[in-house]
Amino acid sequence: MTASEAATTHRETPVPQEPEPTPGPLTGDPALIGVPTFIVGSIALGMTLVGFVPAAAVGAPVAIILAATGIGQLLAAVWAAGIGQSAVASIFGIFSGFWLSYGFLVLGLTHDWFGVPSESATATQGLFLSSWFVTVALLTLATLRLPVAYTLLFGLIAAALMIVLVATVQDSTELKAVGGYVVFTFAALGCYLFFHVMSVATGGRGLPLGHPVGAGPPPPRGAGAPPPPRFASSC
Template identity: 25%
Template sequence: MSSTTDIREERTTQTAPTPAPDPTSSIADPGPLGLAAFALTTFVLSLFNAGIAPEALEPIVLPLALFYGGIVQLLAGMWEFRKANTFGATAFGSYGAFWIAFAAYVQIIEPELAASGVPESSITTATGIFLVGWTLFTLYMLVASLRTTGALVAVFATLFLTFALLTIGDLTGVDAIATIGGIVGLVTAFVAWYASAAVVTNATWGRTVLPVGPRS
C-alpha cells in the first residue's frame, strides 16, 4: 500500500508544471525615468507659476514639456505596460500626454484665441477648464497610489493640490491662488525627484539608501 502511494507522489512531483520565468525580469524599471521627466518639467513651469522666474522667459518650458516631460514620460508609460504595471503605465502615459497637450495649447491654441479677439480673462478661464479634468484624474490616481509607496503617495498628494490650486486660480481669476499652486508645484517636483532618485540609488547600491516608505 505504501509503495503505491509513493509511486503516486512521485508521479505528482514529476508532472508538476514548472513556473514560467518572468519575461520582464531583464527589463529595467522605467519608473525613475518617468518621475525624473515629470519632476524637471514641473519644476521649471512652477518657477513661472510661483512668480519666481520672469514671465517673458516662460517659452523655455515648451521644449521640456514636449520632449522630456512629454515624449520621454510617454515612453516610460509604454515600458510600464511591458512590465505589467497598470498604475505606472496609466500615470506616465497620461502625464506624458498632458505635457504634449500643454505645449500644443500654449504654442497653438492660446495664440489663436488671442488673435480671434477672445479676452484675456476668457483665455485664463479656458486654461482652468483644461486643468479641471487633470485635477480629477490626479485625485483618483492619488487614491490608487495608497497601495504603492509613501513616496508616490506624497507625489500624487502634492500634485493634486497643485492642479486644484491652479484650476481654482484660473477659473476665478485670482492670481494669488495660482501663485500658491506654483509654490506647491515646486514641492511636487522635489518630491518626484526624490522618488526617482531613491529607486535609482537603491537599485545601484543594492540596498535601501533612500527610503520610499512602506506599501500601504
C-alpha cells in the first residue's frame, strides 16, 4: 500500500462519536423553578410587612408561601439532587424548610394548633426568627465561593430576618416596614438572577454575577481562570 492510499484509507475511516445526551427528567436547571417561586413568596411577605394588608391579616401571604414558594423550593431541591447538584439542592432545601415552616407557624398560631398560649406568641415568633437567622447567616458564610450576587442575596435575607426579629420583640410597625423593604430588595435581586438563568436556558449569555468573595482576587487578564462552582452556572 502506498503512502497516498494509506492517507486516503485513513480519511475514509469513520471516527466514532459520543452519542448526544437524550433530554429527560433528570436534566436541565432546577433554578428555573426555584428562583421564580422564591420571588413570588418574597413579594407577598414584603407586602405584608410594609402594611399592604391590615396587621390582623397576618395569614394573607400563606396561600402563596405554602402552595407556590414552599412546594416550588422543594421541587427544585429534589430536581437538583437528582442531577447531582448537591450545593443547589442544599440551598433550595434550606429555603423550602424556611417557607414551609413559616406558613405552618402562621397557621399554627392563628388556629392554636401547637398549644402556644397567646402571651407566648411573640416569644415563639422570636424563636422562629432567631433560628432561621442563624441558619441563613451560616449559609451565607458557607457559600462565599459562589458569585457575589448569591452572597448578597443570602446576606440580605439574613438582614431581613434580624430586622423583623427586633421589630417583633419590640412590637414596632416601623421596623417591620423596614424589614419589608429589605425583603423587596432581595426579591429584586432574585428577579435579576431569574433573568440570568432564563437567558442561559434559552441559549443566551448569562448576566454578570460578580467575582466570588471567598475565591481570592480575580486572575490577571489573559490568565486561565479555574472553573466556577457548579451552582454559579446552574442557578
